[in-house]
Amino acid sequence: MKVLKITPEKCTGCLRCELACSYMQTGQYQPAKSVIRVSPFEGHTSYAPYTCTQCAEGWCMTACPVGAITINVAGAKDVRDDVCVGCKLCTIACPYGTAFYDPDTRKAFKCNLCGGDPACASACPTAAITYEDTATVDWIGDFAAHRAGRLLETV
Amino acid sequence: MTTATVRTSANVPKAAKGAAAQPAQPGFAGKLLRVDLTKKRCWAEAWSPAEMQELLGGIGLGAMILYRETKTKSGKGNVSWDHPDNRLILATGPLAGLPVWGTGGLTVVTIGAGTNGPTSTQANGFFGTNLKYCGYDAIVIQGQSKDWVYLYINDDTLELRDARDLAGKDTWETQDTLSGKLGLTGHQLSVYSIGPAGENLCRFAAIQGDYGHVASKNGVGAVMGRKKLKAVAIVKGTKPLAVADPRGLMQAADDIAHALKTDPGSKSLYEYGTLPGVVNLSKLGVLPIKNYTTNVPPADITEWAAPKLREGFDHRGHQCNACGMHHCHMSIIRSGPNKGQTIDEPEYEGWSGAGWTIGATRPDQIADVAWLNTQLDRACLDVNEFGWICGWVMECQEKGYITEQQLGFKLAWGDIKGAHRLMEMISHRKGFGNILAEGVKRAAEKIGGPAKDCAIYFEKGAAPRGHDHRGRWEEMLDVATASTGTMETGNPTFPTEVGQPARINPYDGEQVAHYVAGLRGRKNFEDSLGVCIFTVRCTLELICRALNAATGWNWTWADAVRFGRRTAAINRVVALRGGYTPAIEKPSKRYSSTPVDGPAKGQSIAAQWDKMIDVWYNDVGYDRKTGKPLPETLRGLGLDWLVPEVWGKKA
Numbered sequence: 001m002k003v004l005k006i007t008p009e010k011c012t013g014c015l016r017c018e019l020a021c022s023y024m025q026t027g028q029y030q031p032a033k034s035v036i037r038v039s040p041f042e043g044h045t046s047y048a049p050y051t052c053t054q055c056a057e058g059w060c061m062t063a064c065p066v067g068a069i070t071i072n073v074a075g076a077k078d079v080r081d082d083v084c085v086g087c088k089l090c091t092i093a094c095p096y097g098t099a100f101y102d103p104d105t106r107k108a109f110k111c112n113l114c115g116g117d118p119a120c121a122s123a124c125p126t127a128a129i130t131y132e133d134t135a136t137v138d139w140i141g142d143f144a145a146h147r148a149g150r151l152l153e154t155v
Numbered sequence: 156m157t158t159a160t161v162r163t164s165a166n167v168p169k170a171a172k173g174a175a176a177q178p179a180q181p182g183f184a185g186k187l188l189r190v191d192l193t194k195k196r197c198w199a200e201a202w203s204p205a206e207m208q209e210l211l212g213g214i215g216l217g218a219m220i221l222y223r224e225t226k227t228k229s230g231k232g233n234v235s236w237d238h239p240d241n242r243l244i245l246a247t248g249p250l251a252g253l254p255v256w257g258t259g260g261l262t263v264v265t266i267g268a269g270t271n272g273p274t275s276t277q278a279n280g281f282f283g284t285n286l287k288y289c290g291y292d293a294i295v296i297q298g299q300s301k302d303w304v305y306l307y308i309n310d311d312t313l314e315l316r317d318a319r320d321l322a323g324k325d326t327w328e329t330q331d332t333l334s335g336k337l338g339l340t341g342h343q344l345s346v347y348s349i350g351p352a353g354e355n356l357c358r359f360a361a362i363q364g365d366y367g368h369v370a371s372k373n374g375v376g377a378v379m380g381r382k383k384l385k386a387v388a389i390v391k392g393t394k395p396l397a398v399a400d401p402r403g404l405m406q407a408a409d410d411i412a413h414a415l416k417t418d419p420g421s422k423s424l425y426e427y428g429t430l431p432g433v434v435n436l437s438k439l440g441v442l443p444i445k446n447y448t449t450n451v452p453p454a455d456i457t458e459w460a461a462p463k464l465r466e467g468f469d470h471r472g473h474q475c476n477a478c479g480m481h482h483c484h485m486s487i488i489r490s491g492p493n494k495g496q497t498i499d500e501p502e503y504e505g506w507s508g509a510g511w512t513i514g515a516t517r518p519d520q521i522a523d524v525a526w527l528n529t530q531l532d533r534a535c536l537d538v539n540e541f542g543w544i545c546g547w548v549m550e551c552q553e554k555g556y557i558t559e560q561q562l563g564f565k566l567a568w569g570d571i572k573g574a575h576r577l578m579e580m581i582s583h584r585k586g587f588g589n590i591l592a593e594g595v596k597r598a599a600e601k602i603g604g605p606a607k608d609c610a611i612y613f614e615k616g617a618a619p620r621g622h623d624h625r626g627r628w629e630e631m632l633d634v635a636t637a638s639t640g641t642m643e644t645g646n647p648t649f650p651t652e653v654g655q656p657a658r659i660n661p662y663d664g665e666q667v668a669h670y671v672a673g674l675r676g677r678k679n680f681e682d683s684l685g686v687c688i689f690t691v692r693c694t695l696e697l698i699c700r701a702l703n704a705a706t707g708w709n710w711t712w713a714d715a716v717r718f719g720r721r722t723a724a725i726n727r728v729v730a731l732r733g734g735y736t737p738a739i740e741k742p743s744k745r746y747s748s749t750p751v752d753g754p755a756k757g758q759s760i761a762a763q764w765d766k767m768i769d770v771w772y773n774d775v776g777y778d779r780k781t782g783k784p785l786p787e788t789l790r791g792l793g794l795d796w797l798v799p800e801v802w803g804k805k806a
């Protein structure tokens with residue numbers, strides 16, 4: 001299955017991925033509703049994007065009491081708006097914090113790989129996000145540990 | 156302490172997934188944020204789609220606000236830069252916050268402290284993005300606070316908060332402190348602030364934001380300081396922005412990106428930002444060395460080539476909103492006295508102002524120059540004018556025009572430590588620094604004698620950008636005739652698109668003047684969109700495509716040029732109201748002297764100056780004697796309503 005591969009070292013924090021994502025997911029530019037989120041590390045000197053890894057366990061899907069989360073053509077866990085009752089269980093079940101709740105629609109929302117053509121990957125000017133077949137999905141662990149460690153050294 | 160809180164519920168989005176409340180005009184947030192520091196009041200003001208189409212944003216919007224709101228009570232003059240009625244306008248534009256590269260844009264418009272006239276100066280980062288997603292296209296600030304405050308914006312929460320604890324902090328410390336206090340890191344918070352130089356009303360103080368972005372021209376930091384506004388802190392907003400044709404916008408954005416990556420005119424900018432300027436401009440005699448005393452760089456200038464300047468540091472891209480240029484970088488100094496310090500990679504102008512101009516030209520000084528450049532940003536001094544001041548003091552001390560006693564210490568060419576000491580004296584107005592804080596022109600006039608003849612400035616009180624314009628005549632003429640105290644026409648970008656020749660003889664005054672007059676308009680247009688100067692180095696046609704996709708309009712390059720010229724005419728009227736005359740459209744003696752060596756050796760702009768001014772006035776349709784735009788020029792730009800004010804009722 002193709003997934004979003006993140007190369008954190010390449011990210012410059014331009015947030016173009018968030019803009020593209022929010023448009024694709026909501027029909028408007030509104031980065032607050034993006035399902036890919038770029039986090040700063042070391043204060044403001046480095047950034048890296050983070051989103052649902054489409055984990056094999058599918059915690060969100062298992063937790064959903066009404067079966068609103070299904071697997072779409074791209075193999076992504078996708079929230080069906082017409083079924084979701086907005087109970088937020090999936091947001092609690094997801095260990096990665098990548099299932100969200102929208103108070104405006106009262107529905108859960110998460111990355112669905114844009115149905116197979118992820119907007120963030122096409123929008124990223126540095127190829128920090130690519131859409132590929134890969135063996136692992138742990139992109140950010142080492143990077144985060146390294147950056148956090150460096151920050152601690154300097155304080 | 157919260158001194159004023161205004162909450163409005165008018166524009167809260169109701170639902171996501173396409174059903175959110177739509178601003179009436181796509182591309183715009185739809186409101187202006189008004190702030191009165193005297194009355195401690197913040198309020199939102201709607202502006203109409205018709206006005207948006209007429210004024211766009213940035214300098215287009217700002218010029219009109221200055222025109223309407225900075226007249227003196229008698230109606231004849233203009234308020235001065237330090238008057239409570241002066242407006243400080245922090246404006247974005249229709250492309251800000253959208254996925255077009257480099258769209259965090261901020262244009263600062265005010266009556267500036269350098270020329271005491273209109274100002275248009277830009278910076279980037281995430282100002283425009285955060286502000287527009289909070290629901291505002293611009294902030295218009297009036298009045299003066301008694302104590303230091305900062306403006307806090309978080310969607311509909313608008314507060315003037317106590318900033319007494321921030322006073323004295325530099326711009327980076329200010330942002331660090333606010334980030335810590337508010338618990339927001341990175342681009343979740345955009346902060347534009349002033350450092351000590353702005354607090355102490357240095358005439359060339361800048362406004363600095365988001366670690367390394369500087370709106371540096373015409374003393375805008377002094378205006379902010381006079382208003383006792385320490386900072387503007389904008390939380391990344393949560394509102395939606397609608398555009399007319401999202402697919403078309405993405406396509407235009409990608410086409411602009413492709414052009415920037417591949418066009419020979421922008422490719423090196425794409426790869427290295429402005430770093431290649433050092434070596435490239437030295438080949439044209441345009442790199443200013445030791446206060447214009449020479450144009451011949453040492454042979455080891457190859458050590459200043461762009462890749463070496465970048466690779467000499469641990470560096471990481473630090474781009475503005477949606478930008479893919481390899482331009483802004485955060486760098487860490489690898490060795491030497493400042494080892495481990497984080498700096499913002501200098502622009503070309505940083506290398507020149509904090510380096511070459513002041514004689515720091517040795518390769519082993521590169522890290523020190525980069526460090527000084529960031530210290531200037533943190534103090535909020537314009538690196539260009541600092542270079543002209545510091546280089547001037549160095550030369551004058553060498554020649555005995557300014558003594559060691561007067562200055563308080565010995566300051567020789569290339570002495571970075573000494574330059575930093577000078578920076579501290581200026582930004583705190585200590586000792587001789589108090590005179591220098593008035594800017595290079597006023598300081599030179601105060602010292603007088605042969606010292607004055609060594610100083611680089613414009614008679615109108617502005618300072619040039621960091622080049623040797625004795626080899627780039629367009630820019631000297633452009634700024635001399637500009638109403639804003641800095642470039643009004645800007646770099647020739649795709650000149651043939653607007654009917655100008657691809658190339659001219661750079662030392663033929665008449666050709667230069669026709670060229671500068673002919674290129675007018677584009678820059679004011681760019682500076683009204685909320686985009687970066689570097690990410691619009693493509694054809695106007697492409698930029699218009701992005702604008703049209705965002706707004707649903709139908710602009711052509713000709714509309715863009717006309718818009719820019721109209722904006723320039725409004726700025727000119729405001730300037731005239733403040734006492735502007737063509738008599739001050741002059742470079743200083745040194746600035747317009749004849750290079751004694753280098754590629755531009757023997758080329759005298761002074762000998763052709765009067766002729767150039769004549770041609771320029773004739774071409775732009777302004778009156779050579781009074782500086783006023785002629786009635787037919789105003790009418791041709793659709794500014795008929797301005798004719799009676801400028802020329803009297805009978806015209």
Ligand code: SF4
Pocket residue numbers: 010011012013014015016017018038047048049123124125126127128129
């Ligand atoms: S678009 Fe790419 S470079 Fe920009 S923030 Fe997202 S991942 Fe980083």
Ligand code: SF4
Pocket residue numbers: 256257258279280473474475476478479480482483687688689690
């Ligand atoms: S070119 Fe540089 S200043 Fe301009 S938007 Fe991109 S990173 Fe920012």
